[in-house]
Amino acid sequence: MMKKLFIATCLLLPGLVYSAATPLPSGFDARMQTVSYNGANTTVIRSKTGFLTSVVFDEGEAVISAKAGFPAGWEITTDDNVVYINPRPVVQEQEGNEGEKLKKIFQPTEKEWDTNLFVRTTKRIYSLDLILLSEEKQAQPAYVVQFRYPSEIAKKNAEEVRLAKEKQKKLRQKKLISESFEKADAPKNWNYYMRVNEKYDSRRIAPDFAYDNGIFTFLGFNSGKVFPAPFAVRDGQEQTLAFNVETKGKYKIMVIHNVNDKFVLRYGNSVVGVVNKTFGKVLTDQRNTSSPAVERVEVNND
CATH class of the missing domain: 2.60.40 (Immunoglobulin-like)
Known part of the structure; x- marks a missing residue:
């Protein structure tokens, strides 16, 4: 056989x-x-x-x-x-x-x-x-x-599907951020202060206001400011963050996709620390939040 x-x-x-x-x-x-x-x-x-x-x-x-x-x-x-x-x-x-x-x-x-x-x-x-x-x-x-x-057609189709999914994801993300802006009953925490390094003209990257709604953190910059890169400080280490940019009137608003107790903003040698003084606390009434003017502390790092 x-x-x-x-x-x-x-x-x-x-x-x-x-x-x-x-x-x-x-x-x-x-x-x-x-x-x-x-x-x-x-x-x-x-x-x-x-x-x-x-x-x-x-x-x-x-x-x-x-x-x-x-x-x-x-x-x-x-x-x-x-x-x-x-x-x-x-x-x-x-x-x-x-x-x-x-x-x-x-x-x-x-x-x-x-x-x-x-x-x-x-x-x-x-x-x-x-x-x-x-x-x-x-x-x-x-x-x-x-x-x-x-095989090339299949690869091209797969790439088109990937780009379409990515586009849908961005649209959903943008919609979620827009909805978070428009939620009238969302708690807003304005209790932030900044540590601005007076060297290297760090004021140019300091936000004009900062707040969060318990889900996202919003940092506003007027048109004269330089837009920095945000980092979260966790366990003493800086980590890169996902964010979107919204335009509201004369402000460009950096929408960071989470809430944290400390952020670091960097552009070249310029550096600004942003501290959430109410991190971990539950805000149920917007009237209990502090002034939207962000407290600034200038630091001389000689």
Whole structure:
């Protein structure tokens, strides 16, 4: 039984090894064909004497070289992302009986003209089988063979889906932030103060106001201020923060996506510390909050 299985497998192997991709005809004209690109496979191109076959590659892909195994019998030319294939007679010079030069012409013949073509482009490599069809046969040659790239299309579609999801996420995030602005009954804590390093002109990155609603922290900057990068201070370490920017009147408002007891704002050497004096306390009435004017303490770090 094992011997029979081994023999059957051996008989199948040649078919597997030499399997090539055959372009599919269009639904309108069988001579207009398409084939999916597979870098590990060879594509069959069927041509005929007196006919030109065009092989079209991807947009933005330029042919660098195209080499045939039987260059004397095939005219191969290129233009941008297209390779033109045309079988041609072979002309051979011979010496006559009296020493004269004679030219013998060998017309393209089926099977004898079959060869391969290797194409290298700016994006990929292609292995092609050039098959010559007999003039006597009714089989039609390929006029155009257009390569398709399903893996590239799948990758592009996946990227479009990812970008769409990212856009939806940003829209939801923006909506959530807008709703947090507009919630009249949301508790607001204005009890913040700042430590401003008087060196390096740190006042230019100091917010004009700061508050939170228990979910987000809002830092407002007038148009004359430089917009800094925010960091949270946790366990003595600075951590980067996610934030959005809203424009309200003359202010650009940095909306930090959490509430913390300490923030650090940085721009170059300029640094400002923002401290939430009511962090961890529950505010149920906006009238119990302190003034929106942010207390500032200037620090000289010599």
